[in-house]
Amino acid sequence: MVTIGEIVLQKNLLSAKQLFVILNQQREEGGQFGYIAVKNDFLTKAQVKRLLDLQKTLRKPVGSILVEFNKVDQKTLDEVWGQYQNYVNGDEAATTTESIQEAKKERNIIFKDIQSTCPVCKEAQMQQLVDPDCHNVIKHDIDLRPTEYSWNENISQTEDPILFDIWECSNCHFTAKHRYFFHPTCELSMSDYNFARRMTKNLESNENIKRFYDCEIPPGMDYIVPILKTYQAIYILEQIPHIVRKDALPVASHYHHLAWLFRGIETKEQLKKIRKLAGKFRDIWPDIPVIEEEALGKALKSYETAYYESEQVERDHFSHVILQIMGRINIYLKKPEEAEELFKETSKILESRILEITNQLETKDLSEEQSKKLNEEKDKLVKFLMETVSLFSHLEKFKS
Ligand SMILES: [Zn+2]
Numbered sequence: 001m002v003t004i005g006e007i008v009l010q011k012n013l014l015s016a017k018q019l020f021v022i023l024n025q026q027r028e029e030g031g032q033f034g035y036i037a038v039k040n041d042f043l044t045k046a047q048v049k050r051l052l053d054l055q056k057t058l059r060k061p062v063g064s065i066l067v068e069f070n071k072v073d074q075k076t077l078d079e080v081w082g083q084y085q086n087y088v089n090g091d092e093a094a095t096t097t098e099s100i101q102e103a104k105k106e107r108n109i110i111f112k113d114i115q116s117t118c119p120v121c122k123e124a125q126m127q128q129l130v131d132p133d134c135h136n137v138i139k140h141d142i143d144l145r146p147t148e149y150s151w152n153e154n155i156s157q158t159e160d161p162i163l164f165d166i167w168e169c170s171n172c173h174f175t176a177k178h179r180y181f182f183h184p185t186c187e188l189s190m191s192d193y194n195f196a197r198r199m200t201k202n203l204e205s206n207e208n209i210k211r212f213y214d215c216e217i218p219p220g221m222d223y224i225v226p227i228l229k230t231y232q233a234i235y236i237l238e239q240i241p242h243i244v245r246k247d248a249l250p251v252a253s254h255y256h257h258l259a260w261l262f263r264g265i266e267t268k269e270q271l272k273k274i275r276k277l278a279g280k281f282r283d284i285w286p287d288i289p290v291i292e293e294e295a296l297g298k299a300l301k302s303y304e305t306a307y308y309e310s311e312q313v314e315r316d317h318f319s320h321v322i323l324q325i326m327g328r329i330n331i332y333l334k335k336p337e338e339a340e341e342l343f344k345e346t347s348k349i350l351e352s353r354i355l356e357i358t359n360q361l362e363t364k365d366l367s368e369e370q371s372k373k374l375n376e377e378k379d380k381l382v383k384f385l386m387e388t389v390s391l392f393s394h395l396e397k398f399k400s
Contacts (some may be wrong), residue, residue: 013111015157018042047113047126101145110134110155111164119182119192120199121172123251129178130161142394143296143328145260163222166194166229172203173213175233177257180250184237186312189247195240202239209236215280221273223264224266228277230258235285242301250324252302256329259295296329298341303329320349320381324388331391343391350385 012036014022022036029036034048112131117124135154139148151158168175177182184368185195203209212232217224234254237243244251259368265271271291278290289295307314307322327342 013047014042016047044113048340082316084171110151110159112159116167116177116181118169118172118174119184120174120196120203120221121169122196123169123171125170125179127167127178128164128165130159135161141263141332142254143259143325143332145263156195160222160264162257162264163226165257166226166233168213168229170234172200173232174199175208175213175229175236175248180253182356184250185247186249186310186315188311188315190240190242198240199236202236206239209239211281211284215277217277221270223261223270223275224277227258227274228262230254230287231278231281231288234258235281245305247312248305249310250311252299252306255289255295255302256325257297257300259292262289262292262295277334291334296333300326300329317353320346320353320384320388323349324384324391327388327391331394334398336395340392340395343388343395346388347385350381350388354381354385 018037018040021040022033022042025031025036025040034043034052037043038045038048049365064170105224111128112133114129115124116127134152135149135158137146137148138150140146146162147295149158149161165177165179166175167178167181174307177377182308183192185192209232212235213227215228217228234251237251263276265274275290278288281288287294287298289298305323307319307326313319323342323346327339327346330339330342357374360366361374364399366374
């Protein structure tokens with residue numbers, strides 16, 4: 001059975017030093033791991049509950065769990081174990097107040113726990129993401145993939161938020177980007193109830209889906225688990241043809257996310273691992289993307305379907321957002337003509353919507369509340385139009 005200590009290390013919830021403090025106190029005063037962690041203010045009660053849940057579900061050998069999560073730092077494990085052995089053999093330094101204070105400062109606060117209910121099986125569970133309040137994107141690629149963050153001052157240990165964006169239900173294995181986890185579809189085209197019903201059937205009876213969450217993962221790479229989970233999320237969504245045809249925005253967004261993950265891959269060795277991983281599913285998914293360009297191509301196609309077919313896009317007036325992101329992807333793919341067309345279309349939609357609002361504001365008898373709302377919408381659209389216009393400058397470099 002995997003110990004909680006191993007899970008916390010592997011999940012980066014505690015530093016090695018904090019774990020050491022807990023182990024020592026546990027040895028001296030007795031008491032449960034979770035209780036001591038909360039008492040020292042290293043973990044919240046919610047985090048401890050999640051760990052206990054994890055401990056219950058992870059009934060595999062420790063080695064394979066650690067490898068699977070791909071978060072293990074063998075050096076850290078060895079270090080902690082060595083320190084702990086030293087302590088047992090008489091070195092008591094680690095229990096001084098000073099070292100406890102120091103360990104407290106190290107509390108890893110970049111993660112935020114979110115109490116969630118799975119939209120499919122309704123099981124209550126805790127999901128986690130990198131707290132949006134503790135960082136800002138300061139640089140991104142032309143297609144909006146963040147490349148640089150600024151972190152709050154008190155944070156010393158950081159993670160790439162992109163790696164923590166996909167959530168998987170620990171009970172039924174429904175998987176999605178956290179932004180789509182609670183409402184994966186547009187309610188007009190398919191109710192939440194209908195979605196849950198069809199998804200339950202798929203998750204229970206489709207043997208192919210099982211292959212994704214039972215898949216063994218090669219060790220030693222941050223990106224491989226998120227990539228596998230994104231494959232899983234896309235495959236699950238694409239089992240419902242209605243979503244592919246009429247509600248393609250979540251599909252597009254997941255393919256785009258997959259491309260962002262591929263972009264983080266640094267070596268040929270890692271790329272080879274991805275090919276090998278994708279190869280395991282090629283019989284059930286012949287065009288599974290293995291490189292960034294393929295994922296972007298799929299994203300573009302689904303964005304286009306969403307633009308033409310999705311009721312959500314029409315209802316919520318965000319076709320301009322989709323067109324602009326398609327243009328951005330085309331610049332990234334060095335296709336300036338396509339991008340130019342898309343930006344022109346984006347601007348046209350924005351201009352006509354802005355004009356429409358201006359007319360309403362001038363001619364209609366509106367309450368204060370209504371005009372305030374319209375003015376806010378107009379401001380937003382004007383800002384978006386200015387941003388779109390500025391994107392034309394990126395096309396210049398292709399012309400010379
Ligand atoms: Zn579930």
